[in-house]
Amino acid sequence: MNIEDPRLRGDKFKIEEFRMKLNILCIGDVVGRPGKRILADNLGTIVNQQQIDCVIVNAENAAGGSGLTRRIYEKLLKYGVDLITLGDHAFKKKDIITVLEDSDNIARPANLSAHAAGKSFALCKIKKGPIVAAVPLIGRIFMKPADSPYDCIDALLPKLENQADIIFVDMHAEATSEKISMGYYLDGRVACVFGTHTHVVTADEKILPKGTAYITDIGMTGAHHSVLGRKIEPVLKNFRTQMPCPFEIATEDARLNGIVVTVDSNTKKAEKISRIEFKDQKSESISYDSDDGKPDHNNGFE
Numbered sequence: 001m002n003i004e005d006p007r008l009r010g011d012k013f014k015i016e017e018f019r020m021k022l023n024i025l026c027i028g029d030v031v032g033r034p035g036k037r038i039l040a041d042n043l044g045t046i047v048n049q050q051q052i053d054c055v056i057v058n059a060e061n062a063a064g065g066s067g068l069t070r071r072i073y074e075k076l077l078k079y080g081v082d083l084i085t086l087g088d089h090a091f092k093k094k095d096i097i098t099v100l101e102d103s104d105n106i107a108r109p110a111n112l113s114a115h116a117a118g119k120s121f122a123l124c125k126i127k128k129g130p131i132v133a134a135v136p137l138i139g140r141i142f143m144k145p146a147d148s149p150y151d152c153i154d155a156l157l158p159k160l161e162n163q164a165d166i167i168f169v170d171m172h173a174e175a176t177s178e179k180i181s182m183g184y185y186l187d188g189r190v191a192c193v194f195g196t197h198t199h200v201v202t203a204d205e206k207i208l209p210k211g212t213a214y215i216t217d218i219g220m221t222g223a224h225h226s227v228l229g230r231k232i233e234p235v236l237k238n239f240r241t242q243m244p245c246p247f248e249i250a251t252e253d254a255r256l257n258g259i260v261v262t263v264d265s266n267t268k269k270a271e272k273i274s275r276i277e278f279k280d281q282k283s284e285s286i287s288y289d290s291d292d293g294k295p296d297h298n299n300g301f302e
């Protein structure tokens with residue numbers, strides 16, 4: 001018997017002490033080289049200053065704006081990322097497939113086909129002890145076909161509750177209504193539902209009535225003098241002419257967008273959610289580096 005464990009001694013005061021507050025940082029879609037650069041240069045400082053216990057990053061746009069590669073996955077872990085979620089760009093770069101099959105800390109949307117490569121949730125044991133899970137779900141309004149995210153999470157949660165202490169859901173969707181609905185659907189069942197995919201941060205962060213932290217979109221980590229991280233001119237040309245244009249990565253005004261959620265380890269509910277935006281003074285000129293592969297010449301965002 002471990003007499004140091006206050007729960008075993010029944011010491012009420014000590015039980016309060018044993019209760020942990022965990023600060024979990026969620027970072028919005030990292031877009032291309034400028035997103036990776038600001039993350040690499042500043043994540044360590046943010047983690048130290050805000051006493052972060054776990055870092056969750058949506059990395060679906062990390063490789064040249066579309067997809068993720070093994071090399072960039074490994075670099076994100078070196079920067080201090082613990083868990084990686086993906087969205088509709090999950091399979092855009094082929095060499096991520098083996099990473100998705102072999103790794104527990106990265107997941108593709110859970111409500112894709114059960115036969116698609118990759119895991120439905122990402123897991124990590126943080127230094128303080130608890131296991132944190134990140135579950136990506138993908139929306140179905142103005143998105144490609146996918147299974148019901150509601151049926152999917154209902155089936156997944158009983159299994160996941162046996163494997164993880166704290167559960168975060170990344171609702172990757174276009175429509176605000178679909179994300180807000182999922183927030184209320186999961187209120188009291190997970191610690192946090194945060195939205196990604198639109199690359200535009202919303203100002204509606206709150207704790208829902210049963211203790212789940214919620215925000216419709218946590219924004220984008222990349223160049224903000226842009227259209228969703230891409231250069232303005234080709235996007236405008238595409239909208240005006242409907243001709244295919246290379247949506248190259250923008251470089252100016254790099255910012256890191258995300259949230260910090262404080263979770264009580266005993267109740268597994270959220271106590272606080274705060275938006276963060278980090279800018280640094282570095283000017284950028286490079287859209288792509290050797291990690292990115294070929295620039296993405298398709299018309300596609302998010």
Ligand SMILES: [Fe+2]
Binds near residue numbers: 060172197301302
């Ligand atoms: Fe997306």
Ligand SMILES: [Fe+2]
Binds near residue numbers: 197198
């Ligand atoms: Fe995205």
